[in-house]
Amino acid sequence: MSDAELVLRSTRVITPEGTRAAAVAVAGGRITAVLPHDATAPAGARLEDLGNDVLLPGLVDTHVHVNDPGRTEWEGFWTATRAAAAGGITTLIDMPLNSLPPTTTVDHLRIKREVARDKAHIDVGFWGGALPDNVKDLRPLHDAGVFGFKAFLSPSGVDEFPHLTQDRLTGSLAEIAGFGGLLIVHAEDPHHLAAAPQHGGPRYADFLASRPRDAEDTAVAGLIAQAKRLDARVHVLHLSSSDALPLIAAAKAEGVRLTVETCPHYLTLTAEEVPDGASEFKCCPPIREAANQDLLWQALADGTIDCVVTDHSPSTADLKTDDFATAWGGISGLQLSLPAVWTEARRRGHGLEDVVRWMSARTAALVGLDRKGAIEAGRDADFAVLAPDETFTVDPAALQHRNHVTAYAGRTLHGVVKSTWLRGERILADGEFTGPRGRLLTRTP
Numbered sequence: 325m326s327d328a329e330l331v332l333r334s335t336r337v338i339t340p341e342g343t344r345a346a347a348v349a350v351a352g353g354r355i356t357a358v359l360p361h362d363a364t365a366p367a368g369a370r371l372e373d374l375g376n377d378v379l380l381p382g383l384v385d386t387h388v389h390v391n392d393p394g395r396t397e398w399e400g401f402w403t404a405t406r407a408a409a410a411g412g413i414t415t416l417i418d419m420p421l422n423s424l425p426p427t428t429t430v431d432h433l434r435i436k437r438e439v440a441r442d443k444a445h446i447d448v449g450f451w452g453g454a455l456p457d458n459v460k461d462l463r464p465l466h467d468a469g470v471f472g473f474k475a476f477l478s479p480s481g482v483d484e485f486p487h488l489t490q491d492r493l494t495g496s497l498a499e500i501a502g503f504g505g506l507l508i509v510h511a512e513d514p515h516h517l518a519a520a521p522q523h524g525g526p527r528y529a530d531f532l533a534s535r536p537r538d539a540e541d542t543a544v545a546g547l548i549a550q551a552k553r554l555d556a557r558v559h560v561l562h563l564s565s566s567d568a569l570p571l572i573a574a575a576k577a578e579g580v581r582l583t584v585e586t587c588p589h590y591l592t593l594t595a596e597e598v599p600d601g602a603s604e605f606k607c608c609p610p611i612r613e614a615a616n617q618d619l620l621w622q623a624l625a626d627g628t629i630d631c632v633v634t635d636h637s638p639s640t641a642d643l644k645t646d647d648f649a650t651a652w653g654g655i656s657g658l659q660l661s662l663p664a665v666w667t668e669a670r671r672r673g674h675g676l677e678d679v680v681r682w683m684s685a686r687t688a689a690l691v692g693l694d695r696k697g698a699i700e701a702g703r704d705a706d707f708a709v710l711a712p713d714e715t716f717t718v719d720p721a722a723l724q725h726r727n728h729v730t731a732y733a734g735r736t737l738h739g740v741v742k743s744t745w746l747r748g749e750r751i752l753a754d755g756e757f758t759g760p761r762g763r764l765l766t767r768t769p
Contacts, residue, residue: 327351330748331365332707334374338381338680339699348379350705353747357701374709377742380680381699382414382446382706383662384687386471387561387585387633389654390416390448393439394424399638399726401443405762407659407724409752412708412741414446415688415696415765416658420453420474421485422637428453428485429461430468437764444762445751446744447706449691454496454507456486462499469766471691472506472559477543478514481608481653487514494550501556506691508559511543512609524649526601531648535610540565548575548582557581559690562635564590564609566619573628583630583690586620588664589655591632593731603644603651605731607635621672624682631686632679634661641729656725660718660732662708663739670738676712692768705748714740 328349337346337358345361349369365371385408392400408416418436420427427433427450440448452470454462462473475496476487488496500507516539523530544560548571551558560572563586575582589607594614598605605611623629637654645651657664662683669679688697695704717736720728744752751758 328356328366328369330370332372332374332379333361334379335361335376336378337699338378338677343677348699350748353705355699355701355703355705358699378676378710378712380676380708380710381684381697382708382744383412383683384415384693384696385413385633386417386687386691387419387635388416388658389419389422389637391422393435395422397640401440403724403726404658405445405448406757409445409744409757410724410741411659412662412710412744413658414706414744414746415693416446417449417451417471417691420451421480421482426453426485427451428455428458430464433465433468433470440764443760445757445760446746446762447765448762449765451508453485454488456488456492459495459499462496463503466503466505471767472508473500474508476510478512478517490546497550497556498554501554506557506559508561509547510561511547512539513542516542524647526646526648528595528598528600528648531606532595532610535608537565537567540609541568544568545571548580551582552580560584562587562609563629564612566616569619569623569628585631585633586629587633587635588657588661589731590620591617592664592668601646603646603648604729606648606651606653607655608653631690632665632682633687634658638725638727640727644729655731656729659723659725663737664732666712666739667737705745707745709742711740711742712738716740
């Protein structure tokens with residue numbers, strides 16, 4: 325600890341070994357030691373005594389639509405990364421679509437990186453996209469440092485990012501498996517979606533019927549079969565259907581290289597409470613019933629579901645019409661994901677250690693960021709300081725998101741983020757931000 329520049333002391337520090345009183349020493353932007361709470365700070369080191377507030381590793385959100393460039397009126401790197409920092413998130417991985425151009429070639433990746441470079445308040449990495457006609461671009465994108473490849477099995481909602489048919493999925497997955505990459509998949513079967521009733525209008529029950537569970541279940545089963553045949557690594561995005569859980573558990577038991585995420589809105593919101601016409605609750609796959617939610621929580625607890633990410637997918641307010649068929653499908657959740665999940669987790673008997681595992685350790689592991697996701701020596705000094713018992717009521721106007729549309733409006737949540745730290749520098753304290761200090765990340769070879 326003699327070389328420490330900063331020491332953060334708390335009676336509650338969440339480490340891989342558990343929660344304990346500790347002093348965390350930082351030098352050169354990294355954690356150098358985790359020491360007893362009463363360890364003496366060396367001369368010249370700055371001491372930050374956090375009292376009883378919890379020191380946890382900065383969250384890693386691997387599913388964020390920043391939409392920059394091209395749709396910056398929806399969001400952007402400046403606003404998205406400020407919202408993330410306000411929610412205790414210190415690393416995000418940007419999705420390849422909803423920006424123009426999408427991240428589907430090395431040239432497009434270069435454009436995205438140039439736009440993000442001076443606007444990122446937190447660290448930012450990038451997914452590539454797998455389209456029907458860009459198999460030739462996948463290896464170059466991998467070599468350029470994307471963390472994996474996003475694909476849709478049903479229409480994405482934007483024309484410039486078409487979905488993969490089963491034949492095209494096979495070709496892309498074989499190519500990605502050949503160089504050891506990761507395919508992340510929006511798994512809804514287009515045939516089941518086409519066969520479902522499509523009424524449109526303001527009734528949430530009609531929208532829910534238009535995105536049935538069997539569309540997810542069939543797509544997940546097909547993806548598992550492809551991954552097993554090709555010995556490929558695949559990740560199921562934003563799982564909402566609990567009916568798919570037995571398929572997933574069986575595949576994992578067989579050794580299929582499969583991981584699965586779900587999202588705060590599936591864990592904290594229920595179909596029964598969505599008002600008609602309230603398309604701020606619209607997302608695809610949809611928010612389902614309370615009984616379904618209970619099973620998702622069980623799957624998180626037993627490891628069938630690996631992690632929790634936001635799928636932050638904002639739009640301008642005018643696109644959130646009261647017709648569920650035509651309204652933009654996406655929920656803005658960056659700033660609120662930690663308190664939303666923590667509020668429900670504590671009600672169900674889970675601890676903050678569980679939340680950190682789902683939202684930091686496992687998400688960092690998913691994308692191979694071995695310097696993120698834990699408070700231990702050698703990791704980046706990325707932290708969130710949380711007052712877990714304090715509450716606040718969600719005021720949309722107080723959000724850092726570019727558009728103040730949220731499904732959590734008016735909810736009282738537990739967990740106030742007091743400060744956020746990136747590589748040992750405080751980037752947020754009591755609602756005040758520093759300038760952008762984030763770095764652009766690439767996949768570790």
